Amino acid sequence: MQRAMIKRRSSKLRRIEKDILPYFFISPAIILLIILTFIPFLEAIRMSFTACNLFRPGSENRYVGLDNYITMLQNPDFYRVLLNTIVFTIFSITISLLISLVAALALNEKIRGVNVFKTIVLLPWVIPPVAAALIWQQLFDSNFGVINYLLTVTGLSTKYEAFLANPQLVLYSLAIIAVWKYSPFLIVGLLAGLQAIPEHLYEAAKVDGAGRWQRFLNVTLPGIKPILFILLMLQIIWRFNHFDIVWILTGGGPGVSSHLVSTYAYEYAFRFYDFARGSTVAVISLVLILILTYFYVRRTKIW
Amino acid sequence: MSEPKKVDRRKFIYAGLGAVALIAIGAAAYVVMNPPVVTKTVPTTSVVTTTVPTTSPTTPAGVTEIHIFHHWWEPVGRQAFDNLRSKFEELYNIKTKTTFYPWAEYRINVIRALAAGEAPDVIHNDGKLTVEWAEMNALEPLDDLLANHPEVAKNYYEGWQKWCSYKGKVYGLPSEWQGDYIYYRKSILEKAGIDPNKINTWDDLLNAAIKLTKEGQWGLPLRAHKAALWKQFRWLLFTNGTNLLVEVETGKYRSTFDTPEVREAVQFWVDLVQKYKVAPSEIVGWGAEEIKTAFLTGAAVMTNMEQWFGTYCLKADPNFQDWDVIPCPAGPHGKKASSTTVHNYQVTKASKHKEEAFKFCAFITGPDWGGYRTVVDGTFTMTPEGNKKLMEGVIPYIYYNKERLTKFLDILTKYGVPADYPIPEFSQIVDGIITPTLQETLLGQRTVNEALNIIVQKTNELLAGAGRLAKK
Numbered sequence: 001m002q003r004a005m006i007k008r009r010s011s012k013l014r015r016i017e018k019d020i021l022p023y024f025f026i027s028p029a030i031i032l033l034i035i036l037t038f039i040p041f042l043e044a045i046r047m048s049f050t051a052c053n054l055f056r057p058g059s060e061n062r063y064v065g066l067d068n069y070i071t072m073l074q075n076p077d078f079y080r081v082l083l084n085t086i087v088f089t090i091f092s093i094t095i096s097l098l099i100s101l102v103a104a105l106a107l108n109e110k111i112r113g114v115n116v117f118k119t120i121v122l123l124p125w126v127i128p129p130v131a132a133a134l135i136w137q138q139l140f141d142s143n144f145g146v147i148n149y150l151l152t153v154t155g156l157s158t159k160y161e162a163f164l165a166n167p168q169l170v171l172y173s174l175a176i177i178a179v180w181k182y183s184p185f186l187i188v189g190l191l192a193g194l195q196a197i198p199e200h201l202y203e204a205a206k207v208d209g210a211g212r213w214q215r216f217l218n219v220t221l222p223g224i225k226p227i228l229f230i231l232l233m234l235q236i237i238w239r240f241n242h243f244d245i246v247w248i249l250t251g252g253g254p255g256v257s258s259h260l261v262s263t264y265a266y267e268y269a270f271r272f273y274d275f276a277r278g279s280t281v282a283v284i285s286l287v288l289i290l291i292l293t294y295f296y297v298r299r300t301k302i303w
Numbered sequence: 304m305s306e307p308k309k310v311d312r313r314k315f316i317y318a319g320l321g322a323v324a325l326i327a328i329g330a331a332a333y334v335v336m337n338p339p340v341v342t343k344t345v346p347t348t349s350v351v352t353t354t355v356p357t358t359s360p361t362t363p364a365g366v367t368e369i370h371i372f373h374h375w376w377e378p379v380g381r382q383a384f385d386n387l388r389s390k391f392e393e394l395y396n397i398k399t400k401t402t403f404y405p406w407a408e409y410r411i412n413v414i415r416a417l418a419a420g421e422a423p424d425v426i427h428n429d430g431k432l433t434v435e436w437a438e439m440n441a442l443e444p445l446d447d448l449l450a451n452h453p454e455v456a457k458n459y460y461e462g463w464q465k466w467c468s469y470k471g472k473v474y475g476l477p478s479e480w481q482g483d484y485i486y487y488r489k490s491i492l493e494k495a496g497i498d499p500n501k502i503n504t505w506d507d508l509l510n511a512a513i514k515l516t517k518e519g520q521w522g523l524p525l526r527a528h529k530a531a532l533w534k535q536f537r538w539l540l541f542t543n544g545t546n547l548l549v550e551v552e553t554g555k556y557r558s559t560f561d562t563p564e565v566r567e568a569v570q571f572w573v574d575l576v577q578k579y580k581v582a583p584s585e586i587v588g589w590g591a592e593e594i595k596t597a598f599l600t601g602a603a604v605m606t607n608m609e610q611w612f613g614t615y616c617l618k619a620d621p622n623f624q625d626w627d628v629i630p631c632p633a634g635p636h637g638k639k640a641s642s643t644t645v646h647n648y649q650v651t652k653a654s655k656h657k658e659e660a661f662k663f664c665a666f667i668t669g670p671d672w673g674g675y676r677t678v679v680d681g682t683f684t685m686t687p688e689g690n691k692k693l694m695e696g697v698i699p700y701i702y703y704n705k706e707r708l709t710k711f712l713d714i715l716t717k718y719g720v721p722a723d724y725p726i727p728e729f730s731q732i733v734d735g736i737i738t739p740t741l742q743e744t745l746l747g748q749r750t751v752n753e754a755l756n757i758i759v760q761k762t763n764e765l766l767a768g769a770g771r772l773a774k775k
Contacts, residue, residue, distance in 0.1 A: 167748065254743070254746060
């Protein structure tokens with residue numbers, strides 16, 4: 001009887017250990033996620049329906065319905081900012097992806113000194129964004145910048161350009177910095193994907209008479225597709241929310257020609273103390289990113 | 304390999320709730336074991352709540368410690384400030400602790416500290432932020448403390464309060480008094496046969512700039528970077544007898560951008576870039592660093608800058624003496640002017656040591672020691688006595704010499720006009736409306752008329768939203 005009770009108790013304990021304990025272990029992470037992400041997220045949504053402005057006492061609880069959204073959607077600058085963000089995201093990701101794929105393929109080859117190259121390739125990623133911004137500020141300098149010097153020496157340009165002050169060039173210049181800074185992450189991810197492709201698939205393809213290009217199309221690309229999908233998703237989210245380098249180098253200017261949704265939201269909230277409008281911009285951008293992600297997920301049919 | 308186990312939603316929720324309950328119990332236990340000090344919360348604003356303790360805690364040894372936030376971090380400045388801190392500690396037996404932030408991060412860090420209830424006792428601030436934070440009820444009005452210490456106010460120049468007040472209350476003690484000037488390269492003007500002392504009007508300035516402009520040399524680039532445009536534009540308004548806003552009735556304002564004076568100022572600047580091409584269009588991307596490089600190399604012959612700019616150049620090249628300054632010339636509707644600003648040392652509302660914090664503010668801005676603080680960036684104290692000590696060399700110069708200081712002070716006292724920040728929405732008007740619109744105008748993307756209309760409309764909308772728009 002006693003033995004049966006002990007047995008029952010220990011099986012109950014085992015069940016608890018098996019069923020509940022794992023959840024208990026992950027709960028700190030979940031709690032942090034709730035505190036640091038979900039609560040601020042819900043608060044941002046709530047604030048976007050209020051008149052919250054630090055200069056107006058009590059405004060954080062004064063609900064204004066959809067007023068902030070209507071104002072923002074009637075604001076032509078907001079559409080320019082949105083367009084800037086989309087152009088910046090597409091341009092920087094496309095270039096990043098092409099460069100990273102080529103670099104990852106090269107680094108995947110068994111050549112001497114490849115580890116040194118892997119380290120060098122990672123360098124931009126580990127440089128702090130502020131330092132990176134200052135380096136590029138010097139490189140892009142319209143009077144003494146190295147890039148201008150190289151462009152004129154090689155005959156690609158006849159005059160020195162103000163890359164960060166020209167509204168036609170500024171967004172692309174910033175996108176190039178983002179490509180330089182964040183491509184290493186893509187390269188590392190793609191390299192991991194490439195290394196996971198079994199060698200025998202290439203050998204089988206070779207036996208079947210597949211050339212280099214066909215092996216790339218039929219073995220490499222399908223092999224890295226899952227990781228490529230994840231990396232692309234992350235890149236879209238990160239680039240859409242890109243902030244540091246843009247804020248440091250141009251502050252969104254000249255005019256609003258390099259403002260992205262993140263800098264625009266920040267400016268409203270932390271420069272003008274208008275948390276309601278800042279939250280509104282953030283929520284709209286979140287909705288857009290969700291829509292984008294939804295269609296991307298559906299189209300790729302990976303999940 | 305076995306399949307990963309599927310997540311049971313109900314158990315997952317139970318486990319999460321259990322953990323939340325544990326944390327709540329822990330937090331409750333912490334509160335029970337550490338009862339809060341009896342506090343009084345002033346419920347006037349959403350983020351910045353003010354806690355006034357019933358007792359004034361001190362360090363275990365019985366020595367009070369005050370915490371200072373300072374937006375100054377280059378090595379020479381920090382060293383000078385640390386020396387002064389030590390002197391203060393020695394004289395007053397009050398400990399000090401300083402947190403330095405670079406200017407670009409200063410504002411956000413102060414806001415964060417205020418919102419988190421970790422406000423320091425003293426904040427070093429510029430006039431624009433004074434108004435913003437006073438409106439948020441984050442600063443302690445100093446009127447009572449000044450009344451208790453009448454000797455402090457007597458130190459400063461008459462009228463000093465206009466740089467440190469908001470809605471009739473004084474919120475700071477003044478430091479780093481400076482104005483703006485037209486800087487010029489002496490030898491280049493001399494070579495071109497231009498007498499800088501004869502530049503009295505905008506037309507004189509324009510003619511000189513045209514004469515000085517040639518391949519690789521700009522006559523008058525005025526920096527128009529996002530962070531600096533307003534500082535440049537301000538002198539054009541002041542020298543043409545106008546300002547950004549006009550107070551039509553008490554506490555109610557209207558934009559001045561529909562007046563002829565402002566139109567002339569905008570047109571003058573746009574013409575410098577587009578019509579006369581005495582400044583490059585990329586000037587919208589030029590900040591202090593670009594102007595400094597251009598000025599040092601002679602690519603910029605004249606420019607408008609504040610007093611610190613000379614020290615900024617001298618830090619880069621200690622032998623650079625081929626420069627001088629003149630007052631900003633008069634526009635068609637105004638007279639020569641120098642838009643003057645001061646920084647403030649302020650006591651926060653949340654300070655637990657207001658008396659001690661006030662003493663520190665008085666010390667660092669006062670006639671005895673203030674000069675050691677301001678001389679680092681070439682600015683002046685707001686005290687006649689302190690400035691006299693600077694002139695007499697009692698306080699040693701770091702970058703400027705007597706001749707330079709005399710010239711700066713002469714212009715400042717003769718032509719200085721206080722650059723006031725009458726309302727807390729000032730940043731939003733300047734950074735959110737005027738700067739991007741004028742940048743686009745300088746780049747030729749908008750006409751002057753369009754720009755003025757946009758600025759008037761948006762500014763008045765914003766003033767109306769804040770309940771500060773005056774009737775026409």
